[in-house]
Amino acid sequence: VANGIKTPAALTIAGSDPSGGAGIQADLKTFHQFGVYGEAAITLLTVQNTLGVERIECVDAGLVRDQIRAVIADIPPQAAKTGALGSRAIVEAVAEMARDFEFPLVVDPVILSGGGRPLLAPDAVEALKASLFPHAFLLMPNLDEAEALSGLEVRSVRAMREAAAKLRALGPRAVLVKGGHLAECPTDVLSYERGFEEFSSERIATRPTHGTGCTYAAAVAAGLAKGEDLVHAIRQAKGFVYDAIRTSCRLGAGSGPLNHHAAVPSSPERPAE
Numbered sequence: 001v002a003n004g005i006k007t008p009a010a011l012t013i014a015g016s017d018p019s020g021g022a023g024i025q026a027d028l029k030t031f032h033q034f035g036v037y038g039e040a041a042i043t044l045l046t047v048q049n050t051l052g053v054e055r056i057e058c059v060d061a062g063l064v065r066d067q068i069r070a071v072i073a074d075i076p077p078q079a080a081k082t083g084a085l086g087s088r089a090i091v092e093a094v095a096e097m098a099r100d101f102e103f104p105l106v107v108d109p110v111i112l113s114g115g116g117r118p119l120l121a122p123d124a125v126e127a128l129k130a131s132l133f134p135h136a137f138l139l140m141p142n143l144d145e146a147e148a149l150s151g152l153e154v155r156s157v158r159a160m161r162e163a164a165a166k167l168r169a170l171g172p173r174a175v176l177v178k179g180g181h182l183a184e185c186p187t188d189v190l191s192y193e194r195g196f197e198e199f200s201s202e203r204i205a206t207r208p209t210h211g212t213g214c215t216y217a218a219a220v221a222a223g224l225a226k227g228e229d230l231v232h233a234i235r236q237a238k239g240f241v242y243d244a245i246r247t248s249c250r251l252g253a254g255s256g257p258l259n260h261h262a263a264v265p266s267s268p269e270r271p272a273e
């Protein structure tokens with residue numbers, strides 16, 4: 001606040017995608033586009049391009065914890081999000097830090113890369129549920145993650161409600177099950193303190209979608225950092241992701257990135273200044 005302008009800050013705790021479409025790179029671009037100062041604690045490095053992930057190396061768990069400690073002691077964010085966490089030790093280190101977070105935490109429970117490579121060790125899934133979920137303000141699983149985490153089959157809006165409620169019972173204040181892979185239109189289902197809410201958009205066919213989950217969760221975290229309420233932050237984030245997919249430029253020979261320069265929908269509660 002030294003310059004008199006309060007810049008909201010958000011922290012991402014996630015893996016690196018050197019091709020820039022997913023992971024911390026997508027998160028930081030999204031924070032920036034929302035007018036939020038971005039901080040990033042790196043959990044793992046991937047070797048990848050738009051054709052796929054070649055290699056994954058986790059960072060030492062203590063190093064992850066120290067990155068988080070150092071940045072929040074100096075520039076405390078108004079929201080944080082987690083992405084790929086890699087190992088059980090990293091999940092536990094992040095959970096230990098999250099216990100003392102005085103700001104909302106959005107958890108994107110990344111299990112596999114788009115190409116099907118594990119970004120979370122099998123023995124870390126239980127740790128994620130037991131130690132990190134209780135500290136989550138919002139959990140954002142896709143259909144596959146909702147199935148893996150809830151043990152339910154989740155292929156309809158009705159099943160998404162059931163899974164969201166079941167996962168919410170594990171501790172997150174709210175759960176948004178994302179329906180991007182639904183057979184019909186992509187509807188997301190939120191279970192929160194006021195009941196259920198659905199968020200729908202049209203399906204955009206034949207556009208790249210690499211990094212959609214990261215970008216969506218980062219956009220929600222950015223909205224929360226700016227003080228938006230949850231439902232509004234989700235609506236705005238979904239609008240941003242829709243436009244970022246719709247206007248994606250064709251980069252790379254494989255599944256290319258979204259357009260992180262897409263416009264952020266204006267906020268009805270906080271009109272553009």
Ligand code: PXL
Nearest residue numbers: 015016017022023084113114
């Ligand atoms: O979209 C999941 C994801 C998250 N984090 C990193 C990734 C990916 C997908 O490839 O590379 C670093």
